[in-house]
Amino acid sequence: MDHFDTDILILGAGGAGLRAAIAAAEAAPDQRVALVSKVYPMRSHTVAAEGGSAGVVQAHDTLDDHFNDTVSGGDWLCEQDVVEYFVSHCTREMIQLEHWGCPWSRKPDGHVNVRAFGGMKIERTWFAADRSGFHILHTLFQTSTKYKSIERFDEYFCVDLLVENGRAQGAVLLCLATGEFCAITARAVVLATGGAGRVFRQNTNGGIVTGDGMALAFRHGVPLRDMEFVQYHPTCMPGSGVLFTEGCRGEGAFLLNKDGYRYLQDYGLGPAEPQPRNKYMELGPRDRLSQAFWQEERKGRTVTTPQGEAAVLLDLRHLGRKRIEERLPLICELARHFMGIDPVDTPIPVRPAVHYTMGGILVGIDTASPLPGLYAAGECSSIGIHGANRLGSNSLAELSVFGRVAGEQAAAFAKGAAAAEIPALLDRARAAEARALGLLNGKGGGERHSVLRKEMADSLEKGCGIYRLGDEMQQACDRLADLRHRYDGITIDDKSRAWNTDWISALELGYQLDVAQAMAHSAIARKESRGAHQRLDGYTQRDDANYLRHSLAHYRKGASPEISYSPVTITRSPPGQRAYGALGEQLEHARKEATHG
Amino acid sequence: MSERRPYVRRQSRLWWASRTYRGYTLRELSGVGVAVYGAVLLAGLDSVRRGPDAYAAFVGWLSTPVAIVLHLVLLAAMLLHGLTWFQTLPKTMPRLIVGGQAVPQKTITNAAIGLAMLCSLALVIGALS
Amino acid sequence: MADRDRLTIELWILRYRPAQDEEPHFVSYTVTYTEEMSVLEALQSIKDEQDGSLSFRWSCRMAICGSCGMMIDGTPKLACSTFLRDLAPGPVKIAPLENFPIERDLVVTVADFVKKIESIYPFIMPKETKPVEAGEYLQTPAQMAAYEPFSDCINCMLCYAACPQFGANPDFIGPGAMALLQRYNGDSRDAGSRERLDLIHGEDGVWSCTAVGLCSEACPKLVDPANAVNQNKTNSAFDFFLRGLRKENHS
Numbered sequence: 001m002d003h004f005d006t007d008i009l010i011l012g013a014g015g016a017g018l019r020a021a022i023a024a025a026e027a028a029p030d031q032r033v034a035l036v037s038k039v040y041p042m043r044s045h046t047v048a049a050e051g052g053s054a055g056v057v058q059a060h061d062t063l064d065d066h067f068n069d070t071v072s073g074g075d076w077l078c079e080q081d082v083v084e085y086f087v088s089h090c091t092r093e094m095i096q097l098e099h100w101g102c103p104w105s106r107k108p109d110g111h112v113n114v115r116a117f118g119g120m121k122i123e124r125t126w127f128a129a130d131r132s133g134f135h136i137l138h139t140l141f142q143t144s145t146k147y148k149s150i151e152r153f154d155e156y157f158c159v160d161l162l163v164e165n166g167r168a169q170g171a172v173l174l175c176l177a178t179g180e181f182c183a184i185t186a187r188a189v190v191l192a193t194g195g196a197g198r199v200f201r202q203n204t205n206g207g208i209v210t211g212d213g214m215a216l217a218f219r220h221g222v223p224l225r226d227m228e229f230v231q232y233h234p235t236c237m238p239g240s241g242v243l244f245t246e247g248c249r250g251e252g253a254f255l256l257n258k259d260g261y262r263y264l265q266d267y268g269l270g271p272a273e274p275q276p277r278n279k280y281m282e283l284g285p286r287d288r289l290s291q292a293f294w295q296e297e298r299k300g301r302t303v304t305t306p307q308g309e310a311a312v313l314l315d316l317r318h319l320g321r322k323r324i325e326e327r328l329p330l331i332c333e334l335a336r337h338f339m340g341i342d343p344v345d346t347p348i349p350v351r352p353a354v355h356y357t358m359g360g361i362l363v364g365i366d367t368a369s370p371l372p373g374l375y376a377a378g379e380c381s382s383i384g385i386h387g388a389n390r391l392g393s394n395s396l397a398e399l400s401v402f403g404r405v406a407g408e409q410a411a412a413f414a415k416g417a418a419a420a421e422i423p424a425l426l427d428r429a430r431a432a433e434a435r436a437l438g439l440l441n442g443k444g445g446g447e448r449h450s451v452l453r454k455e456m457a458d459s460l461e462k463g464c465g466i467y468r469l470g471d472e473m474q475q476a477c478d479r480l481a482d483l484r485h486r487y488d489g490i491t492i493d494d495k496s497r498a499w500n501t502d503w504i505s506a507l508e509l510g511y512q513l514d515v516a517q518a519m520a521h522s523a524i525a526r527k528e529s530r531g532a533h534q535r536l537d538g539y540t541q542r543d544d545a546n547y548l549r550h551s552l553a554h555y556r557k558g559a560s561p562e563i564s565y566s567p568v569t570i571t572r573s574p575p576g577q578r579a580y581g582a583l584g585e586q587l588e589h590a591r592k593e594a595t596h597g
Numbered sequence: 598m599s600e601r602r603p604y605v606r607r608q609s610r611l612w613w614a615s616r617t618y619r620g621y622t623l624r625e626l627s628g629v630g631v632a633v634y635g636a637v638l639l640a641g642l643d644s645v646r647r648g649p650d651a652y653a654a655f656v657g658w659l660s661t662p663v664a665i666v667l668h669l670v671l672l673a674a675m676l677l678h679g680l681t682w683f684q685t686l687p688k689t690m691p692r693l694i695v696g697g698q699a700v701p702q703k704t705i706t707n708a709a710i711g712l713a714m715l716c717s718l719a720l721v722i723g724a725l726s
Numbered sequence: 727m728a729d730r731d732r733l734t735i736e737l738w739i740l741r742y743r744p745a746q747d748e749e750p751h752f753v754s755y756t757v758t759y760t761e762e763m764s765v766l767e768a769l770q771s772i773k774d775e776q777d778g779s780l781s782f783r784w785s786c787r788m789a790i791c792g793s794c795g796m797m798i799d800g801t802p803k804l805a806c807s808t809f810l811r812d813l814a815p816g817p818v819k820i821a822p823l824e825n826f827p828i829e830r831d832l833v834v835t836v837a838d839f840v841k842k843i844e845s846i847y848p849f850i851m852p853k854e855t856k857p858v859e860a861g862e863y864l865q866t867p868a869q870m871a872a873y874e875p876f877s878d879c880i881n882c883m884l885c886y887a888a889c890p891q892f893g894a895n896p897d898f899i900g901p902g903a904m905a906l907l908q909r910y911n912g913d914s915r916d917a918g919s920r921e922r923l924d925l926i927h928g929e930d931g932v933w934s935c936t937a938v939g940l941c942s943e944a945c946p947k948l949v950d951p952a953n954a955v956n957q958n959k960t961n962s963a964f965d966f967f968l969r970g971l972r973k974e975n976h977s
Binding site: 039040042043044045047048092095096098099100101103104105106108109110111112131134135138142143145146154177206207208239240242243306307330333334337338339448450492493494496497498499500501502 | 743744745746760761762773774775777778779781782783784785786787788789790791792793807829830831833836837840843844848849850852856858859861862863864865866867869870873874877878880881906910913915916
């Protein structure tokens with residue numbers, strides 16, 4: 001097996017991984033950085049983010065407002081000290097991206113422009129048309145090529161972390177092109193592998209979003225936190241789940257039911273005004289909007305698409321051709337090309353689809369996980385800023401702010417750390433290689449991994465959807481345990497080594513099943529409704545007395561995960577009633593009076 | 598030794614004859630037409646230098662059926678060449694920004710064609726008067 | 727919907743497995759398809775249900791990650807945004823991107839292209855350095871319009887597959903990398919044009935280009951790489967003559 005020694009190993013080269021690599025290279029130019037990705041960096045799923053990235057920039061906006069929006073948006077399950085750090089570093093990171101060339105959309109005077117976003121009181125979403133993630137990713141990738149200390153391993157798939165003496169010290173990689181293995185030993189390891197939305201059926205995620213890093217850390221004893229909180233994005237393409245950005249609504253789009261009625265006013269988000277105010281109606285948070293869709297579908301007030309999916313209508317027509325084409329070119333392309341609909345004169349049928357995993361690898365404010373030497377940033381991590389529901393445009397900001405922290409912290413750790421214990425690590429690497437080859441060459445019972453994947457996605461969608469029921473969640477848990485068992489007996493058609501995507505998909509499915517179990521078991525254990533976790537079986541209210549706590553899923557080999565809880569850090573925003581629309585404004589007034597009076 | 602063995606496909610020597618590149622190949626061939634017409638003009642000039650008899654012979658040749666067919670072919674080639682030349686023009690220049698917006702390439706092409714037609718017209722009118 | 731017509735279509739897919747094949751050959755698959763089904767979804771259904779050994783790259787499904795470029799009926803296309811309804815009744819010929827070595831099946835070698843991208847200094851070399859604390863550089867919408875379309879390149883390499891000159895000379899820097907170069911050269915914040923100019927002289931620079939122009943037609947994002955290449959031919963030519971003049975001045 002090939003062996004490569006480095007100082008800082010970064011797994012994942014999307015927004016967070018690239019930002020971490022650049023930060024490490026700038027903080028410690030004498031250290032070597034190995035940047036690993038299972039795809040070429042510019043294919044990473046950051047590329048698909050559309051709407052934009054948060055950062056307080058307007059004179060009438062404040063860090064406090066961004067803090068409050070984020071904490072109440074997360075239904076008070078946020079780590080408030082982390083949110084405080086986060087909001088105070090977003091703008092700096094957005095400017096840094098600008099200095100590196102990110103083509104943020106501008107105002108006529110040349111300053112960066114911002115748009116409104118769901119759940120945000122003031123416009124603070126920096127955007128590059130509706131290709132914000134694409135531009136951030138390409139800017140970071142291209143900028144990263146400047147740093148000589150970064151060595152990339154493109155199209156290398158990670159099959160295991162190397163842990164020795166209670167410290168993360170590297171990883172075992174499978175080179176896609178050759179099918180051969182290589183071990184990278186390192187003094188510090190950063191996970192930046194993204195989310196896990198592909199465990200669900202209808203989702204906005206790319207095929208690569210399979211929770212690899214979450215499962216890797218999980219298997220090595222790092223808890224996954226708050227995994228029951230899975231975000232449904234309210235406006236996606238029926239069938240494929242492809243995303244129509246919240247930026248559409250930020251620009252002023254309406255959501256209509258089959259009668260052309262702006263139904264959100266029936267769900268505590270009104271009043272309906274021609275120009276939706278921030279935090280009202282279409283500019284409400286994603287969990288509430290997805291839940292409203294579910295209710296409308298129940299009431300039979302949705303349309304049915306040719307694919308047989310229920311949908312509501314995203315209406316952009318009143319914005320006019322010029323604004324639509326200038327601000328939302330990708331949306332035009334997707335609607336026209338994929339659906340044969342011109343949003344200039346026809347509303348787009350949309351429905352919710354799984355978009356984001358709020359939970360992830362447990363890390364502290366310094367991005368360090370409980371496993372020494374292991375750091376995590378971006379969607380794979382749970383640093384605590386999203387709580388029970390993420391606000392749109394906080395995740396691109398997160399990967400910049402905490403990608404940087406992870407890079408710097410890992411560099412500092414690597415500097416002080418002892419050298420990797422290479423002989424012992426290589427033994428572990430060979431064992432990991434043998435396991436992966438065992439999966440490839442195993443005779444199995446003839447069942448294909450694609451069959452298992454479909455069953456997994458169906459059971460999660462049924463059990464852990466927008467609204468949840470105890471017995472349905474239990475069915476999902478049982479089904480996943482059965483799938484876990486059947487996974488050991490799958491057969492891979494393709495026994496060759498070079499570019500064997502059959503094998504890679506099977507390895508990914510193993511990761512997905514672990515993550516899915518963490519989700520389902522965390523969900524059934526949380527007997528309340530909060531943010532994106534809404535139950536209909538008697539636990540319909542938030543229960544701060546018992547569940548103002550983070551859930552932690554712990555891996556148990558050959559068994560279902562064990563769930564425990566940890567406290568939430570509250571610094572200055574005591575849990576209050578979470579409301580939007582007119583009621584939300586009233587409550588906010590009352591809170592302000594109380595603090596000033 | 599890994600299994601990896603990238604397979605390199607050889608480009609066909611006749612790639613330019615394929616359907617995909619037909620437009621390009623015709624455009625390049627029309628350049629030959631331009632050159633031939635240049636040679637015809639030069640021959641005419643040379644006949645002037647050689648005296649009235651040579652010039653008369655040249656003019657006489659121009660009215661033969663062969664010369665007329667040749668000129669029709671050359672005219673077609675010239676038109677094609679001119680058109681494609683103006684279509685290529687906006688590709689060779691920096692993006693033209695007017696009032697904060699890029700001028701569409703089609704507009705540049707059409708403007709250039711218009712200008713060329715005006716010049717040609719002026720020449721024809723000048724020659725006739 | 728149950729009552730919708732279930733149609734079938736035949737796909738001829740060029741397959742090459744280095745462990746067992748001396749050279750690529752077409753294999754026929756038949757898939758059931760619906761009106762909204764993309765070529766990518768057809769390939770996925772083949773992989774999931776008929777033959778797990780078929781390899782191809784894909785990820786985003788929405789024409790932004792640039793992974794799934796391939797030749798579809800002889801034209802370079804993104805499989806995710808090409809629909810079977812437009813190719814019916816078939817058979818449809820699917821092959822790996824032209825002009826690139828085949829790693830396996832529909833997977834081509836990308837590394838050389840990425841090296842080209844890395845070679846052209848694809849980052850801002852600031853005109854004036856300023857700390858992040860001093861805020862953003864100003865850039866008017868007009869200044870953005872000068873380079874923004876070139877920044878929309880998704881690195882899908884369709885333009886390379888459309889370019890016969892890249893087919894003839896694999897070292898030709900090619901349309902995609904030139905679009906990126908022009909993206910930075912055209913940026914009002916950047917001062918690196920001079921350094922980048924030195925990279926584009928000669929046959930492996932812009933001068934392999936004969937303005938075929940199909941790169942721009944193949945581009946799924948309207949980046950117009952042909953414009954980037956040909957602008958830089960002008961720049962390269964000017965530079966050549968100006969250098970001559972400068973030399974004379976020195977002597």
